[in-house]
Amino acid sequence: MSFYGNVDLLLLAIVSVLMLPLAVFGSGIILIGSGLIYVLFCPGYALMSALFPRKKELDALERLALSIGMSIALTPLIGLVVNLSPFGIRIFTMLPAFSLFILAAAAVAWLRRRRLPAEQRFGVGRISGHLLQPGFWKKQGWLTTVLSALFVTVVVATMGLLVYLVTGARIDGKGTDFYLLGPQGKAENYPDNVSVGQKASVVVGIVNRDGSQNTYRVEIALDGETVVEYPSIVLPAGNQVEKKVDFAPAKTGPQMVEVRLYHEPDAKPDKSLRFWIEVAGGS
């Protein structure tokens, strides 16, 4: 059987086998492109090849449209079967199940094509080199050449729009983000019960989403009285800093800790965050 007659099934098999490692280790536009082909085309094409191995049963556009449609239809059905397994729907269960289906259908397609006379089999023929042969475009005439160039332009523009859809999902935030983390840099273990004079710590996070460099000042106040200052925190545009800040309460009892953020040289705080501590007598 001709290699070129089954190169489509071979490509299906290669994509099926390589998809899982590609999905785990890959990234970027290659992963997106191959993933879209894998999900939106491969299983449907394999099914169509298995059910309709003859060339005359479907033309190229019909086969393409139905391959895409059946790929969409097969995904939930395969997923529901995988959902019944003890492992559930994970990347390490769903992709192998998908690939197994594609391989099985491709194998059936290959067997069915073998039984047909060569001229009746559907298959992707040799990629035509006509378009690149010298003199080919001279034979077409200027109008056909212009129309072909227009076609290529429209295809490129449409693909460009699709790329813009993928890459244009940016979020343009402005302003400054200000947050508190515990001393280990996580949102836990915030100071709670401390003793007089004992050092307590929090991590202060600042994100500068403005378009220009900013200088900040952080103050910590206990019951409204400033106890410590961290001036001149310079942050370029788009940057983030997390800084551990310490304070030691001087009197006992419940106290409100207020962490204030200033845009220097403003006198009023831009943002402030609060929590309460219970201060016991020193030992």
Place this chain on the structure above:
Amino acid sequence: MVLNRWRIIEATLLVAIIGLAFYMALLPRLDYPFPLHIDEWIHLGALQHLLDTGRSGGASVYAVDSTTQGNIEAGYQIWLAQLFMSTGMSWRILNRVVPALVLALIAFGAYVFGRKHGIGLPAAFFVTFIPTTIRFLGPAFMVPVALGLVFFPLSLLILDKFRTDWKYLILLILVMLSLFVIHGTTAVALGIVLVVAVICCLLISPPEGRLRRTWLASLLLIPVTAVMLLIWNPQAYLSIIRAEFTMQNRVPLPAMFGIIPKFGYVPTLFFAAAIVALFLKADWRRYAVVISATGFVLFQIYYSKSLPFAPDILYERAWLYATLLISLAAGFGVADVYIAVSHWVRRNGVRVAVVFGMASFLLVASLIPRIDSYKKEPYYHVIGVGDYYDFLFVRECLDDQSRAILDPYVAWAFPPVSGKPVYAAAASPWGAADFQRIMKFFSDGATDTDWLRQNKVDILITGKTLQNPDLVQVKQGVYLLREDKAWPKSPSVSKLRSDLDLLRHPVSLARKIFAYFFG
């Protein structure tokens, strides 16, 4: 080898129409980077839950003590999950790309169905006009009904091929089975269209021999595949059917004809032309499309005027099915008008000018108002950029067992972005009681720590200043319940949480495992 100029022109126009489909799906999202409808957020939340747990059912991320055993659109979330896992696209990119791909596929399917009847390009063109509104949804949203629309032209194509080969019935069965778990209402609607098409074919130009019996058997497609629904999730569907037929949660229905200006008068006019030409052309496909489209429109009229009960979901979604079928029928109408004009015009040069004039008229008269209508639609901007960064902070800094309480009308966006569930979420006009209860809780300073602990809520998001000393204000508007005041949490989950991206980065996963065991 000489290239065919007309084929090049047709291919160019087809690619341009696909580009138009991308643009129409992108249009609502040009100035807003997040999902545009609560339904989009819900599906992203369900996708988040599916990826976290590996199951399509279980605990709901949108309400305490409720489950998603009734997840009747799990097929759609499974499809999104497969896209996510295979492409690595983040949920925000998925939210932009999926509607564009879906609308392009609907247009492509319409072209492939229509080209052998001379209506491919106009049908594909009009399909891009299917309106997307916040009430009726549409192909510009990432919702299952939009994905279901892809199957309409393809199923008609399959039916066309079914006249010569019984194996196409297998494809129809797979489509119906899948559609019932993607969007049941669309499956019912497609089933109705297929029944109409089968009857038209059997009456006008029936297939020969044994295939005729197979065609008669295909009339049982809906009830047979609907059994799949009931076997898979009987409780969910029976409760939905009961609710729909007893008018629970019924809301006033919007004006019926408001959809026509959004869809466009030009395709509606060509649809009317196709109805007139129906009496002159006995093609079963034409009859199937026109009768189905007319049937759905009459259903809308009758339902809104006099039907005391029925699933209002079919009314709300039937506009999408109707406009899709009207698009296909309008394609027939364009072909009819062109043929009628060609009979009057004998000279080729004038005929070309007429075609060019018609195409220009279609573009200008139909596209400009359509784009304008899309831009004016008041889409739901559920959250702002500040909310997004607050939710992202929660994702990055808190473990999986946290749950948040916030404005229930905004809460839909919280699970997909933060990866955490919420206490309650509501959609207007429902949920007013939840909204008032939560707002009162915040207005009172959220001082009831016992209530927070009992309801397993440890994240509070509000613009109000809270005075509870058991809370830490970690960000403007974000408060956390101190760990010693919260309920006991399992250390294994808090240390090694599942992460949407973790599986894709084995080095990060290895580091997490190392840190878990060795500190």
